[in-house]
Amino acid sequence: MSTxxxxxxxxxxxxxxxxxxxxxxxxxGLTRVSTGTAKQLSEITDVPRTRVYDAxxxxxxxxxxxxxxxxxxxxxxxxxxxxxxxxxxxxQNRIDRLTNALERTDRIDxxxxxxxxxxxxxxGAEAIANRTHKLIDDADDEIVLVLGDDSLLTDRFANDLNxxxxxxxxxIGAATESLRQQVRAAVxxxxxxxxxxxxxxxxxxxxxxxxGRLLLVDRSSILVSTIVPDxxxxxxxxxxxxxxxxxxxxxxxxxxxxxxxxxx
Numbered sequence: 483m484s485t486x487x488x489x490x491x492x493x494x495x496x497x498x499x500x501x502x503x504x505x506x507x508x509x510x511g512l513t514r515v516s517t518g519t520a521k522q523l524s525e526i527t528d529v530p531r532t533r534v535y536d537a538x539x540x541x542x543x544x545x546x547x548x549x550x551x552x553x554x555x556x557x558x559x560x561x562x563x564x565x566x567x568x569x570x571x572x573x574q575n576r577i578d579r580l581t582n583a584l585e586r587t588d589r590i591d592x593x594x595x596x597x598x599x600x601x602x603x604x605x606g607a608e609a610i611a612n613r614t615h616k617l618i619d620d621a622d623d624e625i626v627l628v629l630g631d632d633s634l635l636t637d638r639f640a641n642d643l644n645x646x647x648x649x650x651x652x653x654i655g656a657a658t659e660s661l662r663q664q665v666r667a668a669v670x671x672x673x674x675x676x677x678x679x680x681x682x683x684x685x686x687x688x689x690x691x692x693x694g695r696l697l698l699v700d701r702s703s704i705l706v707s708t709i710v711p712d713x714x715x716x717x718x719x720x721x722x723x724x725x726x727x728x729x730x731x732x733x734x735x736x737x738x739x740x741x742x743x744x745x746x
Contacts, residue, residue: 500576631709656674
């Protein structure tokens with residue numbers, strides 16, 4: 483990634499974190515120099531000089547920039563570690579406020595009767611990883627997992643499984659022997675096997691989807707995800723309820739994958 487691309491990426495992320503465009507540009511500009519005046523900063527960032535002062539004032543109030551009251555005034559960004567920690571704290575505070583506000587919001591009764599059979603769709607690798615984490619954390623008896631892609635075997639995922647392997651049965655299947663070896667190294671307490679489900683591999687030339695993860699918890703909740711090979715985009719369906727047809731089918735498929743397979 484070029485310097486220009488890195489700057490644009492940093493500016494974009496800072497705007498997502500709540501800074502306005504000129505504020506983000508000025509902060510990124512100041513990280514590139516030891517100190518700078520409004521004139522120098524304007525030349526570096528293409529922010530109008532009169533707007534530099536406004537932007538720096540906001541950045542100073544947020545603890546991201548320091549000001550030397552000389553003539554002319556000089557500015558500098560706080561050390562990167564301090565800046566990221568300050569932004570992290572501000573972001574976390576907003577999340578906490580949002581959580582508290584939503585928890586205090588009155589619920590509206592839709593009048594619909596709850597059903598034990600539920601199937602929901604969800605998208606986004608982070609959201610799916612969070613749902614997977616919740617399912618594993620809530621397990622009381624057994625976790626059966628089949629992985630079809632090694633990119634999903636993250637440190638967080640492995641840690642979740644290692645923690646739960648201390649008090650519940652953890653059984654992990656892999657689409658290939660090489661992936662199984664990775665699983666064994668990452669989650670040594672789990673029982674591992676090479677899945678007999680050939681469709682997990684997704685090797686057909688005309689296929690544009692591959693199975694990512696198939697997770698069955700306590701024989702009552704299931705999550706199945708697919709991955710778009712070209713982009714890594716992940717989509718999933720989630721189901722719960724002992725009588726859910728999706729769960730019944732998945733249990734039978736997993737049994738097929740387990741039977742007759744060497745496991746550790």
